[in-house]
Amino acid sequence: MDNTNQKKALINGEIALFLRGLIIGKVLTLMVIGGLLWWLLKPNLLFRNSVDSSSNQSFKTVSNTTASNFQTIADVPTASFNYGGSTAWASIRQLVDSQIQSDRPELKLRYVDPVNASPGSSSGIRMLLDGKLDFAQSSRPLTDEEQAMAKARGFTLEQRQVGMDGIAVVVNPSLKVSGLTVDQLHQIYLGKITNWNQVGGPNLPITPLSQRPEDADTVIFSTNSDLKGQTLGSNVQYVYSATEAVRQLSKIPGGVYYASARSVVFQCSVKALPLGSTSGQLVPPYREPMVSPEQCPRQRNQLNTQAVKNGSYPIIANLFVIIKQNKGREQQIGNAYTNLLLTDQGQRAIEQAGFVGVR
Template sequence: MTNDSKKSVPLSQDAVQMIRGLIIGELVTVAIIGGLWLWLRPRLQVDNGAFASSGQGAATTSALAASNFKTVTNVPIGSFNYGGSTAWAPIRQLVDSQIQITRPELQLRYVNPTTTSPGSGSGIRMLLDGKLDFAESSRPLTDEEKDIARQRGFILEERQVGIDGVAVVVNPALKVPGLTVDQLQQIYLGQITNWKQVGGPDLAIAPLSQHPENADVVLISGKQVLDEQALGSNVQYVYSTTEALRRVNQTPGGLYYASARGVVHQCMVKALPLGLTSTQLTPPYQEPFIPLNECPQKRNQLNTEAIKNGSYPMTSKLFVVIKQNKGKEQQVGEAYLRLLATEQGQKAIEQAGLVAERSHEPIARGQVNLK
């Protein structure tokens, strides 16, 4: 072989540019794959500790150290169904929408029951039947619900994230100073049937209620779920709060109780002050009361301070109900709980007009916290 044949042949300018382009393309591909892996890795991880028996604290341990939705780990990817309490509506509208923007990999779909009215009870039943991945409730689990879960091979766990007031509303024309908690309970038990018995006019009381098995609030202290037979024969049952408000507006002696956040600002009804005694009545609205003839230009606002400091006598706790089955249902339920327990989540709950669990002061002496 001659020396001339051993000499390298110079590359053309086009060849050099082609090789340079290939090298740059490979580097960009490696960078993209590496970035995608770094983004997916924390989302694909399954925290074994999250599936442990969490008792009262493990599910939100990491959330207590997390300041916002972005810092929460082990958020599953996919679409998940949830449902339950109508008192959670403002959280679903404001808080959940923020979660969806920040964590688009977690898609949440609210599912209404098909045969009964929406509420805590119907949501928990749908969770038990496998129709939901987790549920929202404004009352604690009943012993019966816990037993059904155990019979089906898993455990239901309730974790509190906030507090709501319970308001009583009447027809706008009714003149009555307010009610004590005991008087309200006697009305629904059929023991008080006329407004004159509680300082009002000589007018029959027409109490309305959701069906107890679906209701978001159980009124009678010491009962977790009431049979309809336990209530007075004059109690009329409604499908929803919307229906109840319309009927109270059209019924001079009408009465209904529901989430304070959902009814205090309404123009069709008037919320009543409540108390443990008739001399200690606290309104669920901020004073001074705005006359309903000024609504909707002006609306009464929720008395969140009274709910927060415990001076308002009737509140209900807001729970995330999680299926402890070491499956995707448990993973998404605990992830949702951790998101709500962050500083951002708790602030958003307050922005929605409810009281965040961490900001609630100890219950005032004698206060009734509905079960």
């Protein structure tokens, strides 16, 4: 009897051990399977999180880049307007203004040439004062005389900067001269330096070309300069436009001209000179290395935008929209046009046109 009970107890113990081992084995198996599944699914979960994160980031980026564009500007009038002015703005009118009118078809812009005057900042501002333009584009600041004329007519003029350009000095490609200081350039146009050998060049008379001061598109004498208002030298030959000046320079070995860098730097028939505050700090208006005449027009010089942007190039032309402050339709369109150019989209387009933005 005792032996029988002992055998039963032994059998029951072995069964219990077997069952316990079976349960533990199943638990371990489930843990292994679960861990394996987690390991296999982990890359997908990480990838999904990464995609979600990237999507959110992309959405934020798109939202940021589209937050300031032509469509976001309010108070853009629905009408047709006349504008004009600086020839330096030609590429902006071609590229930027066409984009504005494509995105905002309710706005119609019509460029108007001056009558009996060469196109430029000065003639554009005069046309604005005379009521022939609704706003003007200028590559120089307003003068005291222009502000006085506006005041005499019962309104004021505001200038709002939207971009920057350099003023380049160009010569005949055959001229051997390393560059000019700003003071030397001033003395050339005042008739005090008359031969290139006075500035390290060959024994060759200097023939300065310029637009007439009253029609000037850009200026080399600062409004704060002591030289402002001085009479140009008697040897200065006046031209109608930069196009005419470039054509003349190809025929005049000792000729020199200054204009918007965007207008003349890429031309094949002239050579742009480095400029500086001193002869030891000459900065080219083009990106180096300079493209030779033989390489042009397959390759063309490009504006040294970095030097314009950081101020190391010594003569900068600021681009202004000139707005008539009369609380009328002219003021409304001038403000709207300026605000369009100052959007992110407008500033990118200005840089695509070859200038430097201000934002």
